[in-house]
Amino acid sequence: MHSLIMVAHGSRRATSNTEVQALTDQLRARLSDRFEYIQCGFLEFAEPSISAALDAAVRAGGTEIAVLPYFLARGAHISEDIPRVILAKQLQYPAVTIELKPHIGASPGMLELLARAV
Amino acid sequence: MHSLIMVAHGSRRATSNTEVQALTDQLRARLSDRFEYIQCGFLEFAEPSISAALDAAVRAGGTEIAVLPYFLARGAHISEDIPRVILAKQLQYPAVTIELKPHIGASPGMLELLARAV
Numbered sequence A, B: 001m002h003s004l005i006m007v008a009h010g011s012r013r014a015t016s017n018t019e020v021q022a023l024t025d026q027l028r029a030r031l032s033d034r035f036e037y038i039q040c041g042f043l044e045f046a047e048p049s050i051s052a053a054l055d056a057a058v059r060a061g062g063t064e065i066a067v068l069p070y071f072l073a074r075g076a077h078i079s080e081d082i083p084r085v086i087l088a089k090q091l092q093y094p095a096v097t098i099e100l101k102p103h104i105g106a107s108p109g110m111l112e113l114l115a116r117a118v
Helices: A014-030 A050-059 A076-092 A110-117 B014-030 B050-059 B076-092 B110-117
Strands: A002-008 A037-042 A064-069 A097-100 B002-008 B037-042 B064-069 B097-100
Touching: A002 A014, A002 A050, A014 A037, A014 B110, A037 A050, A050 A064, A050 A076, A064 A076, A076 A097, A110 B014, A110 B110, B002 B014, B002 B050, B014 B037, B037 B050, B050 B064, B050 B076, B064 B076, B076 B097
Parallel strands: A002 A037, A002 A064, A064 A097, B002 B037, B002 B064, B064 B097
Antiparallel strands: none
16 A cells, blocks of 8 residues: 655744645645555654654555655655654565655755745 | 845855855846845855845945845744834935845745656
């Protein structure tokens, strides 16, 4: 089963986390032909954690799980923190394929999105 | 003169700030028909600050300055910190129009960007 976990930083502000949840809901509707399961996970300040989100995806039957970091810049979270969680979960679930995608800020479409936003 | 300041959070990692600078350079080339001046400014950890970036834009002759926050989620930075800087600069430069745009995460195109990234 193809699953997608969108990972976000998480904020002390509940409204910010709700925004991520709403975007995840929209993504679930938009990509229902490609992923049977789409949820989000947070690095800090919000639930579920990335680790808990991956556990839930596996429990739901996920065998190929894509992880999409909703981050703009390549900081320590992208270079170290998120890969560390993914590695631990990959070792925990050897029968599951977990693929870490590039962070959204590295997407080739970002320039056009910015250009259209002004 | 139409100017654009892309504001980013800034990171302790120089490579992350370089990434923002590179995207600003691409945006300058992409939007050269609409803006005569495009630079970036950082909230913390990197130079120039948003305040210094706005000062420089005004010194360069900017009379209409758009500020585009390169942020994904509506946290305290978007709701309070950046508007506070913009307000102070607007009071400092009453002859200049400074327009704060919605953060890029609120852009209607974000869903498509995410959908294409996976």
